[in-house]
Structure formats: C-alpha cells, structure tokens
Amino acid sequence: MGKVVVIKAVFQRIPRVPVVVLLGIVGIALLAGCESPAERAAGYLAKADQFYKDENLVKAELEVRNALQIEPKNADARLLLAQIAESRQDYSEMATQLRAAIESRPDFLEARLKLGTLYVLGGAMGLAEDQYAITADLAPDDPDVKVLRARILASQGDLEAAGTELNAALEQDPGNTQALGLLASVVAVDDPDAAIELVNKGIVSTDDTSPLQLLKIQLLQRAGRNGEVVDEYHSLISEFPDRDVYSYQLARFLVGLGRKDEVEAVVQDLIKNRPDDNQAKLALVQFVSGIKGAVQAEALLQDYVDAAPDEHTLRLALAAVLQSTGEEDRAISEYKTIANAAGNEDEALTAKGRLAAIRLAQGDEEAGEALIEEVLAIDSLNTQALLLRGALNSNREKFGAAVSDLRTLLRKDAENVRAQFLLAQTHARAGDTLLAKDAYLRVIEMSPDNGVAPIELARLLVREKELEQAEEVLKTRLGLAPGDITASRSLIALLITRERYADAENEAARLASIPEAQAMGEYLRGSIFQVRNQHSRALSAFSIALDLEPNTREPLQGMVASLIRLERVDEAVVKLEAVIKQFPDNLYAQTLLSQVLAGAGDITAAKDLIESTLSSNEEWLPAYTTLAGMQGSDVDAQINIYKRGLEAMPASQELALLLGTAYEHEGKYEEAIAAYEKVLAVDADLLAVRNNLAALLADFRTDGRSLERALELAEGLEDTGNPVFVDTLGWVHYRLGNFKVAIPFLEDAVDQAGQVPVLRYHLGMAYLADGRSILAEEQLALAMADVDLDYTGRSEAQSALRELRSR
Structure with a gap:
C-alpha cells in the first residue's frame, strides 16, 4: 500500500453529537418559585444547542456564553463552543475550548476524541497519541476510540493496521460514518473503485447519507470520473433541497471543468425553487459578472430590482455594481432610494454609509460627516460609520477621536483588519510610536498576506533607529511572500545603509532565483555593485536584467551610468540606439541618449533628439528638465523652457518648483510668487509649491x-x-x-x-x-x-x- 491521503473535509462534515442537557428538577427550588444556577445554565445551553442545530452560530454562541457566565467550568458548554468554532473553521479556538472541557471533566470521552482527531489533522502526532492513550483507558471497546487509533496509524503510514482498526469499529457500529469514510480513504490509495463501492454500501445502510455522498464525490473527482461527480451532486440537490451549498459546489465544479453554460442553469434552478432567496440571485449575478461581464450583471440585477423594488438587498447590490463601473451618479440615486425607503433598517444604514464614503472621496467632508452622524445616531456601533469617522478624524489630526472610534469598532469586531490598520497609521501619525508598533504587529498577525503593513512598520522602525527590528520585520515578510519585491528592495536598502553589502547581494541573488522576479533581482544586484564602485560586475547584472526585460528603465539607466563611469561612452550610445531601434516609442531611452550626447559635447544632436521626444509627447516631463539642463548658465533660457512645459502641464509641481527657483536665483521674487500662485490655482494640493510660496x-x-x-x-x-x-x-x-x-x-x-x-x-x-x-x-x-x-x-x-x- 502507498501513503494515505486523508480527506479532511469529510470528517469535518460528520454530524456533530448534540449536547444532551438533562434538566434536574429540584423540589425545593420549585417550591421557592425560582431556578437554581445550574437550571438557568442548562436552560441557556438548551437554547444554544437548538440554535446550533439550526446553524445560527451567532445566537448559539451568545446563549452558550450566557451559560458560562453562570457556570464557567461547564464542560458541555465548552464542547458546544468547540463545535461552533469548528463550524467556523477556527481550529485554534476549537482546541482551546476542547482543552477547557477536558480540564473541567477529565473523563469527557467525546471532547478527548475530538481533540485527538484535531491533533492528527494538525500533524501533532505526539499529542494525538496522548489523547488516544487516555481514551483507550476510558473506553477500550468504543468504536470511536478505534477510529482515532486508525487515524494515527494512517497518518504514520501504517495503512494495514489502520484498516484493521476501522474494520473492527465497523463490526461494532456498521453505521459509523467516520470509520467508513476513513476506511474508504485508506482503500482508495490502492483501489479507488473498491473505495467507491465501500462508500456505496455505506450510503445504503446509513440514514444521513450526505457525508458519505460528499466523500464519494471526492473519490470520483480523484478518479477523474467527472460525469459521475455531476450526477452525484444532482442526487444530493434532489435529496436535500434545503441545502443550497450543494448547488453552489456543483456550480464551482462545472466552472472548473469549463462547462460554464451549465452553471447558470444550476443557479437558476435554485432561484426557481426559492424565488425569494436573494442570496441565490446575487450568486447568479456574481457568476454572470465573472463570465459575461459587469454590463450583463448590471442588467440582470436591474431586472431583479424592477421585479421586487422593495428588496433593498438587491438594490444595494445594484448600487455597488454601478459604483464599480463608474456610474457614480446612478449609484448615488440608488443609495438615496434605499436610505429614504428603508427607515432605520440595516440596508438604509449601509446605503448612508456608502453615500458618506462617496461624499468624502469627492471632497465634500461636510455632507459625508453628516451622513456618518445620521448612521451613528441610530447604531452607535455601526462598523462602516465608525471606520469612516475614524479615517476622517485621523486626516484632520484629531487623533484622540480617531483612536476612540477605531478602538470602539475593534471591541465589537476584533478581527477588522481595516480598522486595525488605520489605528496603526493613526498612532504613527500622532507620534505614538510604541502604540503604532504594537498596532502594526497586530495587523500582520491578523492578516499575514498584508504586504503594506510590514513595509510601513519597517519604515517606522528605521526612523526610530531600530534597524535590527526593521530587518527582522522585512525578513519575516519575505519568509511568507518570497517574491515581494517591495519588501526585498526595502531590505536591501536597509542592508546597504548598514554597509552589509554581502548580505544585500545575497538577498538580491535570492530574489533573482525566483523566475518571475529574476529581472528585478539582477537589477538590484547591479545596483549594489554600483554603490561599491564595482561597475564591471554591475554591467553584467544589468545586462542579464535587460536580456530578460529589454524595455525596462531601471537596469537601462544603471547600465548607462556604469558605462559612463568606466568612460565607455561609445558603448552607452550604441546600447541606447539599439534599444531605441527595438522600441521606437521608448522616450526614456531617447532622453537618456540625449543626456549622454550632451555630456559628450554634442549639444546640437542632443537638443534635436530631446525635441523629437516632445513632438511625440508634449507632457514628457524629463524632456523639459533635460532641455533646461542643456542651457548651461542661461537662466532666462531655462525659465522659458519651464514656462513652455507648464503650458503643456499646468499642474506640474516639478516644473513649478524649477521655474520658481530659477526666478529666485535671478532675484525676481514677485515673478516667482506669481508663478506659484498660477500653479496652485490649478491644483491647490501641491505641498512643495505651497511651502515655497x-x-x-x-x-x-x-x-x-x-x-x-x-x-x-x-x-x-x-x-x-x-x-x-x-x-x-x-x-x-x-x-x-x-x-x-x-x-x-x-x-x-x-x-x-x-x-x-x-x-x-x-x-x-x-x-x-x-x-x-x-x-x-x-x-x-x-x-x-x-x-x-x-x-x-x-x-x-x-x-x-x-x-x-x-x-
């Protein structure tokens, strides 16, 4: 036999054993006309169990925590919390609650079996063995104990012994779906058809067939029997019409097969069976958007809204689609309709929140803030409104108010990454470095895929001269995302600052070893060599980068700079001419060539070339700065060039600063003031121009x-x-x-x-x-x-x- 591939999802779908709450009647309490604490806790737990069966996890958790307020060591309550966590796929929380249940009741067999299974799936075999040893002492003949033993054996590669344990469990309990599912996984390693046949026999003899049917689907998929997979899904949908998830799983499977034409029919059938199911309609809209485009998705949503104008959920979705496609005015109209029609319902608050975001983005802070306050007056803990007000106050430097809103939001929704990230940025802007560092670390913990937080944290640490910590943050990020070019460049810059050139070279070489990042890695290697005046080595690295991506700016500029430093000007000219011939629209290469020609003394050819770039694109900023540089000490000529550039680009901060500086150099302060005012009339947010003026x-x-x-x-x-x-x-x-x-x-x-x-x-x-x-x-x-x-x-x-x- 080969190594088993355990299908984890099957075991997670096995029906949970319900919490059985025995309500003891105490005569004295009845005579007194009140319930004991144990009875009150049992009452909460009974409600929680029912909510859990109804898949209302939020209310189930609320009720079970009410029970724990009365009896903190109630083992049944802890087990139910573990089951809720499992449903949410929060396995860390599941393990925590199972351990708490066992601490309260050491002989709690069900909790130990679940914890042992969780350890097996997580690869913690030593801990799993510990739990098995205890359960074997508690109930050596229990079939579920044998199943746990089989899981351990299968994970260790002893499939034959695992099969023996599972067959023994099934002899005792033929309907044990966990044993049957695991046995099928073991058998499937060598004989997929036999495994499927085994599952078929189990389906015939089991009341709730859905877990085994799902296992059969996975086995059929592994065997490449896709037609039978589709048939099995249709069987599930027919047998369990209330379980929407099977329709969605079939739709995803069909998309994966490329049978997209069949997907719409699957979801349409779901909608036909449940005409009031808005989630199914939105699922179809999402599918149409992905396959046919936003225009068709918008048309479908519009049909749904026209047919049911009071369904605010659908109208909200329509407004969001309109907003995403740039039809902001129509989106605003739809949001206003919802806000006016839905009163104080959640949909109205959501619509007002989105309107507020639009107004703020448009620069209308007064209107945006008014909408935010309207929402918070109804729901003081509204996530969207608190986030928006927090961002607004942070931008206004009302850091205390911003922090207050964001912390309030996080108390309600501790896993809100956007709020945590904004909190970190707010602390940083307020100069609260320690708080900012902690907040950034929390963002990274909450969202390991977030590539921005580590960079901002590293920059903060560098400003605080905590260079080793900054290096560690960047290395951790690269451990999670080896191809993160921004993190790699930041690390290399930090290493160069610390004069650790060999480490910087190693990092660049590591990046270059990743195929999709090879060109950037070679460019960075060349840059490091250049910093160390090793221009021949730099040229070699730049050449590799340009061979990989011949039309990129940075390695081309690096190569030209090193050739100039080595006094190999003719080679620089030849290289640039070759690039221009291959890529005639590369204005950057033409500008570089004009600079090289000017440096070599051929001013006329340089000016002609740079003028040709402006003929191609009059908004090509480097052309104006290069042309001005060719005027030598003729400041009046430079001024005319900058003015010419500003006619083409009236909001260019760079040209405005250059023009103002040139006027100042000539003592023409009033002209400089006028030039700055003219640019600010076009764009008042040019900070450097504001400063100079x-x-x-x-x-x-x-x-x-x-x-x-x-x-x-x-x-x-x-x-x-x-x-x-x-x-x-x-x-x-x-x-x-x-x-x-x-x-x-x-x-x-x-x-x-x-x-x-x-x-x-x-x-x-x-x-x-x-x-x-x-x-x-x-x-x-x-x-x-x-x-x-x-x-x-x-x-x-x-x-x-x-x-x-x-x-």
Missing part, C-alpha cells in the same frame, strides 16, 4: 494680507513631518509676530535638520524676539558657521549676531 511671502512681503496668505498656505504642512515645511510654518508665525507659537515649530525643524543653516537662523531670530538672548546667540552663531554658504536672511543673521555680541 509661503516662504517667499514671509521673506519678501511685509503687508498683513500677504502674511495671512502665507499662513493659510503653511498651515497643515507640519503634518508631513518634513522639517523644511515645519520650519516654514514657524517662520510665517514669526513674521506675524506670533513668537511663542513659532518657536516650537522652529525647534522641531532644527531637531530634525539642524545641519541646514537657514533653519538655525529662523530659530535664532525667534529666540531673540522672545527675549532669549543666550539661545538666540547660540543659534545665530551656528547659522553663520559656514562662511561660504549664502541664504536668504544671512545678512540679517550676521547683524543680529554682531549686536548680541556687542552687548
């Missing part, structure tokens, strides 16, 4: 209106954490005479980037205005330390320092 207004204008405009621009920039932006806000407050308000911002900027003299100058002037002469002198002296460095305000700093020293 605020700084210019603070430095070169003194009227109140201009300084108030500077404050309007600078407020909120401190949220970015950029010390230059923080300094601008502080300097604007200084210029407005708000010295005490200014100083904390300016101190923060200096703490982060004290090597920048102008920041020291600003802080020194604020200290001087606030009467802190000693601190002012210290900062101004540092601002003047580099005699060769000029900046706006240097002469004022020098005069102030001279005056302080003359006192």
Whole structure:
C-alpha cells in the first residue's frame, strides 16, 4: 500500500453529537418559585444547542456564553463552543475550548476524541497519541476510540493496521460514518473503485447519507470520473433541497471543468425553487459578472430590482455594481432610494454609509460627516460609520477621536483588519510610536498576506533607529511572500545603509532565483555593485536584467551610468540606439541618449533628439528638465523652457518648483510668487509649491494680507513631518509676530535638520524676539558657521549676531 491521503473535509462534515442537557428538577427550588444556577445554565445551553442545530452560530454562541457566565467550568458548554468554532473553521479556538472541557471533566470521552482527531489533522502526532492513550483507558471497546487509533496509524503510514482498526469499529457500529469514510480513504490509495463501492454500501445502510455522498464525490473527482461527480451532486440537490451549498459546489465544479453554460442553469434552478432567496440571485449575478461581464450583471440585477423594488438587498447590490463601473451618479440615486425607503433598517444604514464614503472621496467632508452622524445616531456601533469617522478624524489630526472610534469598532469586531490598520497609521501619525508598533504587529498577525503593513512598520522602525527590528520585520515578510519585491528592495536598502553589502547581494541573488522576479533581482544586484564602485560586475547584472526585460528603465539607466563611469561612452550610445531601434516609442531611452550626447559635447544632436521626444509627447516631463539642463548658465533660457512645459502641464509641481527657483536665483521674487500662485490655482494640493510660496511671502512681503496668505498656505504642512515645511510654518508665525507659537515649530525643524543653516537662523531670530538672548546667540552663531554658504536672511543673521555680541 502507498501513503494515505486523508480527506479532511469529510470528517469535518460528520454530524456533530448534540449536547444532551438533562434538566434536574429540584423540589425545593420549585417550591421557592425560582431556578437554581445550574437550571438557568442548562436552560441557556438548551437554547444554544437548538440554535446550533439550526446553524445560527451567532445566537448559539451568545446563549452558550450566557451559560458560562453562570457556570464557567461547564464542560458541555465548552464542547458546544468547540463545535461552533469548528463550524467556523477556527481550529485554534476549537482546541482551546476542547482543552477547557477536558480540564473541567477529565473523563469527557467525546471532547478527548475530538481533540485527538484535531491533533492528527494538525500533524501533532505526539499529542494525538496522548489523547488516544487516555481514551483507550476510558473506553477500550468504543468504536470511536478505534477510529482515532486508525487515524494515527494512517497518518504514520501504517495503512494495514489502520484498516484493521476501522474494520473492527465497523463490526461494532456498521453505521459509523467516520470509520467508513476513513476506511474508504485508506482503500482508495490502492483501489479507488473498491473505495467507491465501500462508500456505496455505506450510503445504503446509513440514514444521513450526505457525508458519505460528499466523500464519494471526492473519490470520483480523484478518479477523474467527472460525469459521475455531476450526477452525484444532482442526487444530493434532489435529496436535500434545503441545502443550497450543494448547488453552489456543483456550480464551482462545472466552472472548473469549463462547462460554464451549465452553471447558470444550476443557479437558476435554485432561484426557481426559492424565488425569494436573494442570496441565490446575487450568486447568479456574481457568476454572470465573472463570465459575461459587469454590463450583463448590471442588467440582470436591474431586472431583479424592477421585479421586487422593495428588496433593498438587491438594490444595494445594484448600487455597488454601478459604483464599480463608474456610474457614480446612478449609484448615488440608488443609495438615496434605499436610505429614504428603508427607515432605520440595516440596508438604509449601509446605503448612508456608502453615500458618506462617496461624499468624502469627492471632497465634500461636510455632507459625508453628516451622513456618518445620521448612521451613528441610530447604531452607535455601526462598523462602516465608525471606520469612516475614524479615517476622517485621523486626516484632520484629531487623533484622540480617531483612536476612540477605531478602538470602539475593534471591541465589537476584533478581527477588522481595516480598522486595525488605520489605528496603526493613526498612532504613527500622532507620534505614538510604541502604540503604532504594537498596532502594526497586530495587523500582520491578523492578516499575514498584508504586504503594506510590514513595509510601513519597517519604515517606522528605521526612523526610530531600530534597524535590527526593521530587518527582522522585512525578513519575516519575505519568509511568507518570497517574491515581494517591495519588501526585498526595502531590505536591501536597509542592508546597504548598514554597509552589509554581502548580505544585500545575497538577498538580491535570492530574489533573482525566483523566475518571475529574476529581472528585478539582477537589477538590484547591479545596483549594489554600483554603490561599491564595482561597475564591471554591475554591467553584467544589468545586462542579464535587460536580456530578460529589454524595455525596462531601471537596469537601462544603471547600465548607462556604469558605462559612463568606466568612460565607455561609445558603448552607452550604441546600447541606447539599439534599444531605441527595438522600441521606437521608448522616450526614456531617447532622453537618456540625449543626456549622454550632451555630456559628450554634442549639444546640437542632443537638443534635436530631446525635441523629437516632445513632438511625440508634449507632457514628457524629463524632456523639459533635460532641455533646461542643456542651457548651461542661461537662466532666462531655462525659465522659458519651464514656462513652455507648464503650458503643456499646468499642474506640474516639478516644473513649478524649477521655474520658481530659477526666478529666485535671478532675484525676481514677485515673478516667482506669481508663478506659484498660477500653479496652485490649478491644483491647490501641491505641498512643495505651497511651502515655497509661503516662504517667499514671509521673506519678501511685509503687508498683513500677504502674511495671512502665507499662513493659510503653511498651515497643515507640519503634518508631513518634513522639517523644511515645519520650519516654514514657524517662520510665517514669526513674521506675524506670533513668537511663542513659532518657536516650537522652529525647534522641531532644527531637531530634525539642524545641519541646514537657514533653519538655525529662523530659530535664532525667534529666540531673540522672545527675549532669549543666550539661545538666540547660540543659534545665530551656528547659522553663520559656514562662511561660504549664502541664504536668504544671512545678512540679517550676521547683524543680529554682531549686536548680541556687542552687548
């Protein structure tokens, strides 16, 4: 015999043994007219058991936990909680509850058998053996004990001994479906047909045939007898018409076979038998969407809504489809219809929540917030509304309020990954580093597939100089997702920062060993060699990357840079010309070639080439920056190029900054101010432009209106954490005479980037205005330390320092 393949799903579908609650009647309690604690607990447990049989797991858990409030060590209650956890496939919780049941009642055979089975399925064979030994002492002749022994033997590869145990169990209990199912799995290793025949005999002699029919389906699938699989599913659907799951399983199986035309009929039959089953209708819509597209799915949903206009669940689904296909106005209309018609029902709250999300995305915070508050006024624990309000408050820097909402949500729904992730980000933005770290770790625990949380946590740890911890986070992520390029690049950057070049090379080589990531891995190897001035080795790695993906930018740029460093300019030109010939639309390669030609002195050819890229695409930003760089010291020519670029791309922050800087270099501050204002009129959210404009207004204008405009621009920039932006806000407050308000911002900027003299100058002037002469002198002296460095305000700093020293 070969190794057995145990079909786990079958054993999970075996009917659970119901909890039998014996209600003892105590005469004294009856005479007293009240129930004892044991009776009250038994009452809750009886309700829980019925809810469990009805597959209402939420209410079942609520009732069983009520029982445990009265009797915390009630073993039957713990067993029922384990069964509920099993139904949810939460096997960790299942094991916890089974162990609690056994602790309360050490001779609890059923709990020990379940725990032993769980250990076998989890591969914990030593623990499974322990449970078997105890159950064998408790009930050596029990057929289920023999089944547990057989599971252990089968998992250890001793199929013959397992078969002996199972046959013995079936002699005692011919209807034992667990024994029969496991025996069929053992037999199927060598003789699938015999296993199927064995299951057929069991089906004939068993009352509830569904577990064995499902086992038969799996055996037929393994044997490739797909036609019989379909027939068996149809038999199940006919015999158990109330079990929708069989129709859905058949539909998925047919999709897997490519028999998609038959799927719609299966689901349509389900809808025909249950015309009021909205979930079946939505399942069909989902199928149609996947097979025929969103337009057909939308049409089908519209038909359902037209036929039953008061079915809000269907209308909600229609609105969601409309939203996903970009028909936002129609989606809003449908959501409004639901919100108006459904009163305080869940569907109305969901519709209002989605409307709120739309309004917030549109920038209408007032309307969005009003809808959120409407929902929370009815349901203060509404998950969607709490999440939206938490996000809104976080964006507004009302971190305390955001944290409060998110923690409230998580108390209700502890596994809500979005809320936990937003909580982590909020703590990080608020500067609560320890809380942020814990929250990020919780996100990673809850959602191991989340690729963003580890990166954000690693960046946070790097900022805190906790480099070893950051490295460990990234390595853990790569252990789960070896091909995660972002995590790999982050790890390599961290290793290079720590000058661990060999480790960085090993990581790049590891990434390159993954076929789909090979090109990126080779590029990263080349980059590491380049950092170490090993340009010949870098060229080899870049060449491999380009052979794999010849039209990618990064390895091409890396190769050209190394060729230039090795003074092999002609080879760089030849390589770029070859790429351009192969990919005529590659503007990046053309721009690189123009830069190489300009560096080699052929300015005319370089300009002609870069102009040709602009003929292809007038919004090709690198062309303007490259062309400006070719103008040498002719600032007026550079200004004209930047203005030309802004005509094509009026909201380009890069060109706006370059134009403003060029004007400032020429002392044309009013022109720079006008240029910045013009760009902000197109896009007011360009933060760097806002900062530079605020700084210019603070430095070169003194009227109140201009300084108030500077404050309007600078407020909120401190949220970015950029010390230059923080300094601008502080300097604007200084210029407005708000010295005490200014100083904390300016101190923060200096703490982060004290090597920048102008920041020291600003802080020194604020200290001087606030009467802190000693601190002012210290900062101004540092601002003047580099005699060769000029900046706006240097002469004022020098005069102030001279005056302080003359006192």
